[in-house]
Amino acid sequence: MEKFKVIFKGKVFVAPAKELFYLEIRVFLEPKESAFNTTDYESNGSAKILNMVRQRIVMSSRYESNWVWRFISGDGSLWYKVIQAIYGSKFDLHVTDQPSIWCSILREVKSLKDSGFDFSSHCKKRIGDGSCTSFWYDIWLADAPLCVQFPRLFALELDKEIVVANKMGASSVSASFRRDVRDGAERQQWDDLSSIMNSVVLSSSKDRWTCDLSGDGEFKVKVIRNFIDDLFLPSSDVATRWVKFIPIKVNVFSWRARRDRLPTRVNLSRRGVLLDSHLCPLCNAAMEDVQHVFFRCDVARVVLRKICRWWDLDWQEICSFSDWDAWFLSFRLSSRLKSILEGVFYVAWWRIWRLRNQLVFDASPPNRSTIFDDIVSWSFLWCSSRCNRVFSWEYWLKNPYLISL
Ligand SMILES: [Zn+2]
Numbered sequence: 001m002e003k004f005k006v007i008f009k010g011k012v013f014v015a016p017a018k019e020l021f022y023l024e025i026r027v028f029l030e031p032k033e034s035a036f037n038t039t040d041y042e043s044n045g046s047a048k049i050l051n052m053v054r055q056r057i058v059m060s061s062r063y064e065s066n067w068v069w070r071f072i073s074g075d076g077s078l079w080y081k082v083i084q085a086i087y088g089s090k091f092d093l094h095v096t097d098q099p100s101i102w103c104s105i106l107r108e109v110k111s112l113k114d115s116g117f118d119f120s121s122h123c124k125k126r127i128g129d130g131s132c133t134s135f136w137y138d139i140w141l142a143d144a145p146l147c148v149q150f151p152r153l154f155a156l157e158l159d160k161e162i163v164v165a166n167k168m169g170a171s172s173v174s175a176s177f178r179r180d181v182r183d184g185a186e187r188q189q190w191d192d193l194s195s196i197m198n199s200v201v202l203s204s205s206k207d208r209w210t211c212d213l214s215g216d217g218e219f220k221v222k223v224i225r226n227f228i229d230d231l232f233l234p235s236s237d238v239a240t241r242w243v244k245f246i247p248i249k250v251n252v253f254s255w256r257a258r259r260d261r262l263p264t265r266v267n268l269s270r271r272g273v274l275l276d277s278h279l280c281p282l283c284n285a286a287m288e289d290v291q292h293v294f295f296r297c298d299v300a301r302v303v304l305r306k307i308c309r310w311w312d313l314d315w316q317e318i319c320s321f322s323d324w325d326a327w328f329l330s331f332r333l334s335s336r337l338k339s340i341l342e343g344v345f346y347v348a349w350w351r352i353w354r355l356r357n358q359l360v361f362d363a364s365p366p367n368r369s370t371i372f373d374d375i376v377s378w379s380f381l382w383c384s385s386r387c388n389r390v391f392s393w394e395y396w397l398k399n400p401y402l403i404s405l
Pocket of ligand 1: 280284293
């Protein structure tokens, strides 16, 4: 990604465009090679890049956890320092109602939390020497900060920012309380805190942040993504189907489509992504879910009907993948030929989804009229090169169901 020079607080930095997007400050930037010219900033490349990155964010709310992780774990980057300077060091106290990128990320994270996935609760401190861990605010003992687990004791604390090392180095945990612990609920909380503090042993290593969603404690976007998908996307026990006559990418695509794992607008909204419209971009007539895109949409119906005519099959109204499975089982063809036909359908769904993406993301509208021709020619190219037998393009066009394999 292109790098830009940035002037921030009188210093010049070179940062990738992605970083700049998250800086949240009015920066003056220019492509690296050219001279600074602040007036160009408003009208030229930066707006384009910001838009591009904005689109990527909308499409992948799952990656927002990456930025939240970077903030919580204090990765020391320029971006982290800027966000901290603007919003403060306490992540959960950051405002979310301002029209800024960081606020919109936090809003998405909050929406995920309201839907049942609280990302920050999975970010924990693994204690080493205790010098970088807030005794009360960080999650380092059990699953919540001590200020939440022991609110009455926290109310007694005079030094609310105290780190674990200082607390453990003091004569008693209560040394910095404003008065002695009284009987009743306070005493109960004191006893509970004392008992879990008995297990704490500091070491010489540094404190470090871990994410408890992955086995090794490392933060990985992929793990978070899978976790969120498992939580919010419908699961399916459909057996995996694989067609060896078409490329892996088309098979994988079809596998994702059957499991409803594509970022359709309905699925994006299920994950908490805010969208202007939930309608199918191909027809603007119905909600965009996977069954609509591949079976119920007019575009898909025309394509599927043409495939049936081409293969001399009776067309039926098919509304879902399970309908398609039943229909596909109902007629007789040799198993290899049937596998090729299945591949043709996979190629068709893949092409329809590609058309949909071109419509959503490309600047100029795609050509819809070539979609069926593309399916015929691509499936010929792939199937003929993956079969041991040779068959001609003319034969493929006229009598694919008579191909002898
Ligand atoms: Zn549609």
